[in-house]
Amino acid sequence: MNLDETIVAISTPPGSGGLGIVRLTGEKALPIVQSIFRSKKKLSSFPKGRPVLGHLFHPEKQELFEEAYVTFFPGPHSYTREDVVEISGHGSPVILDEIVRLCIREGARCAHPGEFTLRAFINGRIDIIQAEAINDLIHASSMTQARISFRQLQGSLSQKINKVKDDIIHILTQVEACLEFPDESLHISKKTINNSLKKTEQVLKSFIESYEIGKILSQGLTLAITGRTNTGKSTLFNTLINKKRAIVTPYPGTTRDYIQEKVKIGDTLFFLTDMAGINSPDHPADKSAVRIAQKVARDADGILILLDVSQEETPEDLKSIEKYKNKKAILVFNKIDLPQRMNINKILKKNPAISYVKISALRKTNIDTLRKKMEELFVPHLKEQDEIILCLRQKHILEDILTTIKKCRQLLSEGYPEEFLAEEIRRSVSIIGQLTGEIRAEDILKDIFKRFCVGK
Ligand SMILES: Nc1nc2c(ncn2[C@@H]2O[C@H](COP(=O)(O)OP(=O)(O)O)[C@@H](O)[C@H]2O)c(=O)[nH]1
Ligand SMILES: [Mg+2]
Incomplete structure (x- = not known):
């Protein structure tokens, strides 16, 4: 994951089409495109985010070879938060391949699947749940699924997961307070802690159960x-x-x-x-x-x-x-x-x-x-506000969190000292971190983004 490199890829689907888009992100995105683009106005002086009409220039053959619109999105106001440039031309695979080759010649490197979105994540624009929502949206097999993915991209699921995390941290604070000040006045009853854990357990269970619906929406029945x-x-x-x-x-x-x-x-x-x-x-x-x-x-x-x-x-x-x-x-x-x-x-x-x-x-x-x-x-009937888990990875992590919360309740009921309980709660907080991507493990990221298209 070298963010110093500028990457390039065709963002439109393979094959011929009305339009084809090549996209670059990184520090050198603008100078690379400038070296193969000719227009009346200078690209850097043009309004940001507005397409500029011009021609693509072949530096090896010293000739113009395609008419294209180029749009410059300076970071951080871009998909990746880096400088992004989009070249939109005719959807000819031959020409699009040639544009990519010329960009590489000028210093870019071929993007891996999902690398644009990975950069959006690394640069803090979105969390992992939102990144997965982007992929689900692209591959949606129904409008209902697309609608849910869109909402998750806006952060609806991340907010709910963060609320679960805040609740668990709140429980941890209570348990830790008992540990530090075994004073009567601060002592929170076992029953209160058990009730809070039970509530969290319910929320987690309903998320996990919703995956059955999510599977139908995304994979069909x-x-x-x-x-x-x-x-x-x-x-x-x-x-x-x-x-x-x-x-x-x-x-x-x-x-x-x-x-x-x-x-x-x-x-x-x-x-x-x-x-x-x-x-x-x-x-x-x-x-x-x-x-x-x-x-x-x-x-x-x-x-x-x-x-x-x-x-x-x-x-x-x-x-x-x-x-x-x-x-x-x-x-x-x-x-x-x-x-x-x-x-x-x-x-x-x-x-x-x-x-x-x-x-x-x-x-x-x-x-x-x-x-x-x-x-x-x-077909499952959904209410507008229902949150549905569409992604198997998320379901598995939610199950892991549920297991630790259940364990906490067991420790509590069996009268284990608070240290044990605090330890287990801390574990569940760290598992939630894997869900949103706060805890970054390179192999997990690789696994998630390899499912994306190149150019996204
Ligand atoms: N009259 C009539 N014949 C039907 C109808 N549906 C199927 N058949 C006939 O019933 C026979 C068996 O049909 P088929 O679809 O092969 O049955 P399968 O063995 O259950 O797959 C065929 O001769 C079909 O044309 C129907 O709605 N009305
Ligand atoms: Mg038959």
């Missing part, structure tokens, strides 16, 4: 389509993803391998899995198909249980409903375009709490109703 063979699973799968992806035939047992496709419904990414029916297998390949199907269904976040209403219900149909009682599931009555032989009312009476919908996967009847139900049942 998995949904398995299950039911007997020939109920129309593959047909529904194709209808939902709007592609003829799975093979459909009138013969039972067509699907053996499972197929997964992603589809966006509303604001959420669903990974739909079509698989073999749950019927008793006769062929060895059927046996493993059923085994795999059962595992996929067990691991899925939600299930669509398909029933064919043109057939009388079988014990297997009823078994498949029973089996997923403890999972989020929608009962899908398919083939309503055919004469009905299934006793739907009887099934619903037996399962009064289950969500259900009647469709024809073949004729695409009521598919929108099914989509709405999927959103209602499977």
Whole structure:
């Protein structure tokens, strides 16, 4: 992490595009760009943060080779708090590569992934939680996730984490006061300390639990389509993803391998899995198909249980409903375009709490109703102010802090001397430091920023 070096990278995605941006940060950013840029006005005399139109000059060939806007953001009023220069030209990979090469020739070095953001962190503009929010925002798979990341970038989560830290430090001060002045008047009761620890424990727990929602928002959720063979699973799968992806035939047992496709419904990414029916297998390949199907269904976040209403219900149909009682599931009555032989009312009476919908996967009847139900049942509903943990690293550290707080409560209840308690509380404060990045460990930073794009 040498901050003396000026770094350069293409900040726009690879490939051709309308525009392409090369960005530099560091002491020599401006002189480097000046050496390859020609414009009517001098770059350094131009208003800060305003683009200047000019041409890029090739020092080796002594010719102009591109029209470009150059914008100078002097530190500390820049993304990295250092001098930053952006060159915005046509989105041609050949030209962009050449600009980077010329900047390197003039003294810059290629940036590592996330190195611009790393500098923003090292120079104190943002903490690690905010840096991670930037990465989450860039890779957001839904507007809800983007909104949460944006709020975290503004510092919402950092503030809440700092509040937890202040609370823990407050508890530490109380315990230390007891240590230094074992005087009656200053003595804080064990009960008060225990209550404060318990409160912190609750806050930590709710952060940790929110990760389950965060995972769905950032990675999407998995949904398995299950039911007997020939109920129309593959047909529904194709209808939902709007592609003829799975093979459909009138013969039972067509699907053996499972197929997964992603589809966006509303604001959420669903990974739909079509698989073999749950019927008793006769062929060895059927046996493993059923085994795999059962595992996929067990691991899925939600299930669509398909029933064919043109057939009388079988014990297997009823078994498949029973089996997923403890999972989020929608009962899908398919083939309503055919004469009905299934006793739907009887099934619903037996399962009064289950969500259900009647469709024809073949004729695409009521598919929108099914989509709405999927959103209602499977997608978590958030309140505007809910703080959601999106990042696994943060969840792991929160779990470590929770463990130490629990240990503190245990020490307290078992009557250990205050020194032991103070020691454990100090440990939790230092773990919080890893969360926000106050405690800087080079290998942790490397691990975090390698997930970023080059040029960010
Ligand atoms: N009439 C009618 N036939 C359907 C419907 N959905 C599926 N089928 C037919 O049922 C048969 C089995 O469908 P398929 O999707 O392969 O079932 P899977 O074994 O559960 O995957 C095929 O002949 C489909 O055309 C539907 O809604 N209405
Ligand atoms: Mg099938």
